[in-house]
Amino acid sequence: MSIWLLIPIKRLERSKSRMASALPPSARQRLAWRLARRTLRVVARVPEAHSLVISADLRALALARGLGLDTYFDVWEDLNRALTAARRYAVRHGAEAIGVLPVDLPGLTAEAVRDLLRAGFSDRGLVLVPDRWGQGTNALLVRPPEAIPFRFGPGSLEAFRAQAEAIGLPVRILPHEVLAYDLDTPADWAAWRARRAAQRAG
Structure with missing residues (x-):
């Protein structure tokens, strides 16, 4: 089965805007770059999936190509539209299942990534990885690739599940300590710093 992982990356200067109260613009850009670089280096070590980086950021695209990853240029203002366009590209090139992996998972x-791939259905179905609040979706894997539209945003976990159930698509919820932890808000940033400090102290 050909699994494609879609990895969207905003322009670095526009990234992490929700952290404006915690970090100045330069620090947000540095954080976004570190997260993107880490994510791309990780997925480059997972040949079980074909990774497709979606971005208009030339630095991110160059890094992806240097790591041997596929790229899709998209000046996206809306995440779901960008993912939909990239998914069409992936399907045209043989994708039989589609995963979505954000770049703001610091751990x-x-x-x-392999845990997500192993959780996938062999026939048809949707795997959803909840965020640590159990409301957002931090990763997914769907087969067939165009079974449901993308609905990332507030309350996306329930929106995805409802869509799948409406068409009889099996759903598997995959709680995962690593994939559930994202950096999106000042609260996330404070919690991550506290967690890292505790780990170093331990």
Whole structure:
């Protein structure tokens, strides 16, 4: 089965706007770059999936190509539209299942990505990875690739599940300590710093 992982990356200067109260613009850009670089280096070590980086950021696209990853240029203002366009590209090139993996998972590992791939259905179905609040969707894997429209945003976990159930598509919820932890808000940033400090102290 050909699994494609869609990895969207905003222009670095526009990234992490929700952290404006916690970090100045230069720090947000540095954080966004570190997260993107880490994510791309991790997925480059997972040949079980074909990774497609979606971005208009030339630095991110150059890094992706240098790591041997496929790229899709998209000046996207809306995440779901960008993912939909990239998915069409992937399907035209043989994708039989589609995963979506954001770049703001600071603890991401190759094994965590493989956990997502292993949870996929062999026939048809949707795997959803909840965020740590159990409301957002931090990753997904769907087969067939165009079974449901993308609905990332507030309350996306329930929106995805409802869409799948409406068409009889099996759903598997995959709680995952690594994939559930994202950096999107000042609260996330404070919690991550506290967690890292505790790990270093331990």
